[in-house]
Amino acid sequence: MSRRKEPVIPNELLDQLLAGGAASAAFDQGGLLDSLKKALTERALNAEMDHHV
Numbered sequence: 914m915s916r917r918k919e920p921v922i923p924n925e926l927l928d929q930l931l932a933g934g935a936a937s938a939a940f941d942q943g944g945l946l947d948s949l950k951k952a953l954t955e956r957a958l959n960a961e962m963d964h965h966v
Contacts, residue, residue: 920927930945939945 931939
C-alpha cells in the first residue's frame with residue numbers, strides 16, 4: 914500500500930506553469946510564486962467585493 918499522497922496541483926499544470934523557465938526562477942522576486950500570490954489575492958478581493966456589493 915502506497916503512503917504517498919497525490920499532489921493537490923496536478924503535475925501537468927505545474928509543467929505548464931514552469932514551461933520555458935528554470936524551476937528555481939519561480940522563487941525569484943517577481944517570479945512565478947509572486948505572480949500566483951498576486952493573482953490569488955486579487956481573485957479573493959474581487960470575490961469579497963462582489964459579495965458585499
